[in-house]
Amino acid sequence: MEESKRVIKIHRPDLDEKVFFFGMGVTISVPLTLFVYQYTDILLIGFDPFLIAFFSRVIFAPFVEEFAKVYPLFYRHGETEKAIFDLSLIVGLGFGIVELLTYIFILNVPLIYRIPGVFFHPASTAIIGYGIAKKRPLPYYLIAVMLHLTNNFVSLTNPNPLIGSVLVVSITVFIAWYLRKDVKNDVLIQ
Numbered sequence: 001m002e003e004s005k006r007v008i009k010i011h012r013p014d015l016d017e018k019v020f021f022f023g024m025g026v027t028i029s030v031p032l033t034l035f036v037y038q039y040t041d042i043l044l045i046g047f048d049p050f051l052i053a054f055f056s057r058v059i060f061a062p063f064v065e066e067f068a069k070v071y072p073l074f075y076r077h078g079e080t081e082k083a084i085f086d087l088s089l090i091v092g093l094g095f096g097i098v099e100l101l102t103y104i105f106i107l108n109v110p111l112i113y114r115i116p117g118v119f120f121h122p123a124s125t126a127i128i129g130y131g132i133a134k135k136r137p138l139p140y141y142l143i144a145v146m147l148h149l150t151n152n153f154v155s156l157t158n159p160n161p162l163i164g165s166v167l168v169v170s171i172t173v174f175i176a177w178y179l180r181k182d183v184k185n186d187v188l189i190q
Contacts, residue, residue, distance in 0.1 A: 013079075025097075029069045061152060066141060069091055069124070070125060081134070089122045089123075093122040120148075120151060147172045151169065
């Protein structure tokens with residue numbers, strides 16, 4: 001008796017798909033975050049300005065931003081772990097670039113203070129992407145949230161926020177780099 005064989009073609013995202021996911025970081029993740037923020041600010045009216053900044057930027061922002069960045073990845077099926085990880089980096093980069101431009105051109109924050117975010121957002125999103133690829137998104141989402149919370153806390157409370165931020169961003173990038181070594185290029189069967 002002859003054994004039947006099944007061939008599964010490995011899907012590797014091409015340039016068009018990578019551009020699409022970069023665009024998702026820009027057009028879906030950023031507006032979703034801003035939409036939720038408008039309600040947070042309304043709820044905090046009347047509080048001390050430091051408390052508003054603390055709750056909005058340190059507590060609330062990490063949960064919202066980390067979810068918003070990986071939201072476009074949840075529809076992915078039949079991808080390799082590596083593809084999910086790489087697409088999460090791309091979505092995070094789209095988010096990070098828009099955040100950089102927003103802070104510089106709309107909020108007039110000096111460029112030097114926003115450069116770490118361009119590295120942080122792809123790395124933190126990749127950490128969650130790793131969790132999605134391994135079918136364990138919640139623990140990796142919480143790791144990314146805690147790193148984001150730490151970074152925002154250091155930025156808000158430290159007299160020289162750049163030094164603390166560079167340290168947290170470096171740790172985040174290292175974790176993403178370390179996890180990337182564990183992703184496989186095998187097909188994930190859903």
